[in-house]
Amino acid sequence: MSLKKIRSILFRLVVIPLLLIVAFVLFCNLWVVLSTKSKIYDSIDEIKSNQIGLVLGTSKKVAPTRPNPHFEHRMAAAAELYRKGKIKHLLVSGDGGSKYYNEPRDMTAKLMALGVNKEAITSDNSGFRTLDSMIRAEEIYQLKKITIISDGFHVGRALFIARKVGLDAIAFSSQPVKLKYSTKTRLREYLARVLVVLDLYVFDTRPENLGEPVEITLRGSTTGKGKTDEPAAPKFDPALKQDGQ
Numbered sequence: 001m002s003l004k005k006i007r008s009i010l011f012r013l014v015v016i017p018l019l020l021i022v023a024f025v026l027f028c029n030l031w032v033v034l035s036t037k038s039k040i041y042d043s044i045d046e047i048k049s050n051q052i053g054l055v056l057g058t059s060k061k062v063a064p065t066r067p068n069p070h071f072e073h074r075m076a077a078a079a080e081l082y083r084k085g086k087i088k089h090l091l092v093s094g095d096g097g098s099k100y101y102n103e104p105r106d107m108t109a110k111l112m113a114l115g116v117n118k119e120a121i122t123s124d125n126s127g128f129r130t131l132d133s134m135i136r137a138e139e140i141y142q143l144k145k146i147t148i149i150s151d152g153f154h155v156g157r158a159l160f161i162a163r164k165v166g167l168d169a170i171a172f173s174s175q176p177v178k179l180k181y182s183t184k185t186r187l188r189e190y191l192a193r194v195l196v197v198l199d200l201y202v203f204d205t206r207p208e209n210l211g212e213p214v215e216i217t218l219r220g221s222t223t224g225k226g227k228t229d230e231p232a233a234p235k236f237d238p239a240l241k242q243d244g245q
Contacts, residue, residue, distance in 0.1 A: 028194040036159035042152065042173045044084050050170070051218060053078055053087035054137055056150040056158060057094020057103035057127055060110070069177045070151055070185065075107060077174035078149045079114035086172075087147060089120050089218050093133035096125025103127075122216050130154070130192075131199055132207040134161040141214055147172055151182075153189050157196050164200045 041047035055078045062068045081087040090111060094103025104123035112118055124141070127133035137143045145168045148158045152173035162169035179186075199205035 025190065025194050028197040029190055031197065032160045032193040033156050036156040036163075036171075039159050039170045040152070040155055040173060041170065044080060044086060044172075047081075047086055047147070047172055048170060049086050050145055050147040051088045052143055052145070052216065053081055053090045053147045053149050053172075054133065054143075054158075054169075055090055055092045055107060055111075056130060056133055056148065056154065057092065057107060059101075059103065060106040069181055070174075071106070071110070073174040073177060074150055075110040075114060077172055079111055079116050081147065081149065081172060082111075082116050082120065089122065089216060090116065091122045091124060091137065091141060091143075091146075091216065093124035093127030093136065095128050096123065097128070119217070122214075126207065126209040126211070128208070130158050131161055131196065131205060132209075134158060134167065135165050135207050136210065138162075138165045138167050139213075140210060141216055143216075144168055146170075150174065151185075152176060153186055157189070157193055160193075160196060161200065 055074060058070050058074065059068050060071050078087070078090055082090060092104045092107040092111070094107065096102045096104045102125070104125050104127075108118070108121050108123055111121055122141070124133065124136055126136060137146060144166075146162070148155050148162065148169055148171040150158060150171070150173075155171035155173055159169055159171050176182075177185075
């Protein structure tokens with residue numbers, strides 16, 4: 001077999017498939033980013049108000065003695081939206097499957113330390129993936145309009161899912177984490193955008209754990225599909241805020 005023929009076979013079997021994979025990855029990322037960018041805010045003054053804010057979970061620490069800056073920034077953003085009256089209630093969604101590792105529990109504790117009243121927080125312990133959190137917000141917590149709170153590179157994917165499952169959502173980007181502390185997380189997001197396209201449009205992936213519908217209480221009211229009760233504005237108790245926060 002001639003060298004020219006070998007090269008031709010390798011091109012068809014290796015190079016063309018690789019180019020198609022790269023093109024698909026690029027397509028998925030552009031689709032997710034460009035289709036959601038108009039709904040992402042980074043200014044509290046400019047973002048519209050919603051009753052419910054959905055805070056997407058992450059681990060509290062990246063090492064036993066090292067706080068996770070993504071966690072700190074997301075909680076700070078959520079607490080600030082609450083204090084400014086842009087959010088009435090926070091749904092914290094993450095992995096709560098173990099008493100030793102429970103993202104919603106850690107998120108609730110941090111938000112309370114930042115001045116959010118306990119009764120203004122609802123925990124979703126089955127938000128194991130962003131996909132789970134978004135589907136459960138619509139199907140289990142019966143929400144129709146929400147503000148998603150997470151890292152700027154993450155909220156686009158959450159909005160992409162929200163639109164597919166029927167949620168009217170906007171998003172608020174938390175303070176960016178320095179690149180040297182977030183490189184791996186940002187790189188994973190490129191692949192996560194590909195996976196979400198496949199999950200939504202090819203595999204029709206569903207959460208493993210759904211359960212019965214839950215109504216979120218808003219200061220004596222409930223919110224769900226078709227309900228528009230307006231609760232009293234949240235109050236910020238400075239005594240709850242920790243020094244240095």
